[in-house]
Amino acid sequence: MNYLQLYEALTGLLPKRIKITLINYNTGQEIGIFKIDASNLPEVFDKPLVIDIGNKRWRVMQAAPKTAADYLFSKKLILKVQDELLPANLLPFQAPTTAADKPAILPREPVDAVAKIAFDSKSVFAGASYNAAIPxxxxxxxxxxxxxxxxxxxxxxxxxxxxxxxxxxxxxxxxxxxxxxxxxxxxxxxxxxxxxxxxxxxxxxxxxxxxxxxxxxxxxxxxxxxxxxxxxxxxxxxxxxxxxxxxxxxxxxxxxxxxxxxxxxxxxxxxxxxxxxxxxxxxxxxxxxxxxxxxxxxxxxxxxxxxx
Incomplete structure (x- = not known):
């Protein structure tokens, strides 16, 4: 069962935010307590994950409980984390699979004037404007x-x-x-x-x-x-x-x-x-x-x- 979808259907009955206690994986000290929207949490903590909490990126090393079935109803979650930039005792691969191709990378940033047009969140492109934007x-x-x-x-x-x-x-x-x-x-x-x-x-x-x-x-x-x-x-x-x-x-x-x-x-x-x-x-x-x-x-x- 997809518990996050079930949760969406019950948002009128359950709180939308989960209380997360963040603990330093290396020292065991508490970093802080935060409230995070449940929609920003995974269904299961069973794969490598880096999360943004408290204006910092953390690598999740342990989670309790591990499944949405548990943390949605307890409304509590304990995450043992490590600063993403610190060396970690990780296995060789951070994903179980990878695409055969890697995208080509431009040597420079796109033209600023063009970028500002494309990034205008209020713009609604229509007709020929579509073709003009990407090239x-x-x-x-x-x-x-x-x-x-x-x-x-x-x-x-x-x-x-x-x-x-x-x-x-x-x-x-x-x-x-x-x-x-x-x-x-x-x-x-x-x-x-x-x-x-x-x-x-x-x-x-x-x-x-x-x-x-x-x-x-x-x-x-x-x-x-x-x-x-x-x-x-x-x-x-x-x-x-x-x-x-x-x-x-x-x-x-x-x-x-x-x-x-x-x-x-x-x-x-x-x-x-x-x-x-x-x-x-x-x-x-x-x-x-x-x-x-x-x-x-x-x-x-x-x-x-x-x-x-």
Whole structure:
């Protein structure tokens, strides 16, 4: 059962915030007590996680209780954490799987004047403006050095690249083979807060398989806001984009007015917007690290409780 979805249905009966006691993993001393919205917490603390609490990034080393089934009803959670920047006794891999491709990185930041247009959260792009936004942001290079990302840019970790992905339905057989491998790896190491001993590299057959017309995709969204994509440790993604709708944030690669890679920053709850996009463009929604997939006619990895 998806307890976070059940929680959403019961928000009128249960408090929306969870009391979190943060404890230093190395010293055992209490760092502080915080209240966090339940929607910002994972269903299960069973994989590497870095969280932002108290204006600082912490790596979760231990959690009690570990599941939403427990902490939603007790309204309490104890997290033993370590400063993300400190050396940690971690296993070699921070994700059970990785995409075969790595995005190309621009040597400079996009032109500031163009970026400000793309990042205007009040802008509503229409018609030909769609085509103008992406090539100028990803194609032109500033003469000066790189600067810190604008607040409207989606910034993701390198390990999160293509981990929640919208893939073509006709790739289901390849997706299934890769998901079997990830599922096997997860079954061998069910508790992985400190990382994974092994990592599965997915098939190159899934690299840039989409060919979705840029304008057609944006026509499916209400008031989309467009910007570039930034990898936290690498820089600006060449031909990368971010699209924020009223319900979801999408990112990926777009070339020649077509979307070639389409992803989400985290696994969402299914809603009308996603269902319409998947049906219109014949797409699968794949959670690679969770080893399951939504969509497709004969899909052995489809969850039964992910529709809102």
């Amino acid at each position: 100028s942001v990803t194609g032109e290079i500033a003469k000066g050095g790189s600067q810190s990302p604008d607040p409207y840019i989606l910034t993701i970790e390198e390990t999160d690249w293509r981990q929640v992905e919208l893939a073509a339905e006709d790739c289901l057989s390849v997706v299934t083979i890769d998901l079997h491998s990830v599922q096997q790896l997860l079954s061998e190491q069910p508790d992985a807060l400190t990382g994974y001993r092994q990592q599965h590299t997915r098939s190159r057959q899934l690299t840039q398989t989409l060919l979705i017309p840029w304008n057609s995709f944006l026509d499916q969204l209400h008031k989309p806001v467009i910007g570039p994509l930034y990898l936290r440790r690498s820089g600006w993604v060449e031909n990368g984009f971010t699209i924020a709708s009223e319900h979801h944030t999408y990112y990926g690669i777009s070339t020649n007015d077509h979307i070639r890679v389409l992803c989400l920053p985290a696994m969402p709850v299914m809603d009308d917007e996603l269902m319409n996009i998947m049906e219109h463009f014949k797409l699968l929604l794949v959670d690679w690290c969770g080893a399951y997939c939504f969509g497709g006619i004969t899909n052995p990895f489809e969850p039964q409780n992910n529709v809102k």
